[in-house]
Amino acid sequence: MQIGFLTCPGTMPGSPTRRADAFEHDVQINAIRPALEVRGGKLSEIDWRAPVEAFAGCNLVLIGTPWDYQDDERAFLAKLDALESAGILLCNSAATVRWNARKTYLRDLAERGVATIPTLWVEQPSAADIARAMEEFGCDAIVAKRQVGAGAEGQSIHHRQSPDAGWAMHQPAMIQPYLPQIASEGEMSFLFIDGKFSHALVKRPAAGDYRVQSLYGGTEEAMVPASPDLDAAQAVVDAIPFETPLYARIDMVRGEDGALLLMEAELIEPYLYPRQGPELGPMLAEAIARRIGNK
Ligand SMILES: Nc1ncnc2c1ncn2[C@@H]1O[C@H](COP(=O)(O)OP(=O)(O)O)[C@@H](O)[C@H]1O
Ligand SMILES: [Mg+2]
Known part of the structure; x- marks a missing residue:
């Protein structure tokens, strides 16, 4: 072999x-x-x-x-x-x-019943789109990110009190309400091998940041998920419109109503966090x- x-x-x-x-x-x-x-x-x-x-x-x-x-x-x-x-x-x-490879896959999963973060899909957004998103989502903070991207590159956060009239992004973007639970509870990652749960961890940003990536000082810790949370992650894996992936990392964050929302389903080259899951290998x-x- x-x-x-x-x-x-x-x-x-x-x-x-x-x-x-x-x-x-x-x-x-x-x-x-x-x-x-x-x-x-x-x-x-x-x-x-x-x-x-x-x-x-x-x-x-x-x-x-x-x-x-x-x-x-x-x-x-x-x-x-x-x-x-x-x-x-x-x-x-x-x-x-x-x-x-394109985060528009989130739309396909939403159509299949997965709870995702509300998103405006805009080809070349400007400050007007940020203002529109604040109205549409009824919130004071907005995250704008690339439809094709990784590691929080090219991402920005916008607050109602400090608008930046000159802001623009010159590539296809996605605009979401900022979910404050990212800074309190953190982002949860669930690892699945051949569709079966392996382990979970929580990733928290450094104080004052909202990005959980280690590059920005984020830290991670193994955790035992509550069963409704695990069910929500399993439902994402089950909704993937292809054969069962050999490996999948499902990243989720809690929404206002207490249920987990899908941030990303990583199926290409995710880090699988083996240190938090010794059974992974x-x-x-x-x-x-x-x-x-x-x-
Ligand atoms: N709507 C959001 N609310 C709060 N934090 C967010 C939001 N979207 C992204 N983030 C933060 O930015 C990070 C990177 O975003 P993500 O969608 O995972 O893209 P990627 O990891 O591909 O760059 C997330 O891990 C999270 O820390
Ligand atoms: Mg991510």
């Missing part, structure tokens, strides 16, 4: 251009590799830009940590198609990735072996 794990120069061990947060790649590899080895599997890290021939012999390829794919999205999607055409089982599938290895066996 030969498993490929896609990387990029920013995450590949030994690369001269490794990112400061590439330790997350190592944590993930150290959780998955030994669990695969117990089952006689072998995990190889391969740059996603390597030619398809470099994947010869792989039964299954995990998308892993190709954290720069946004810079070269077309080539990335073409490589995923090429891997599938070569008969390699890709997890998650190229079709799932294409759908998940064995669960993933078992699911991989099952998929290869069923092929």
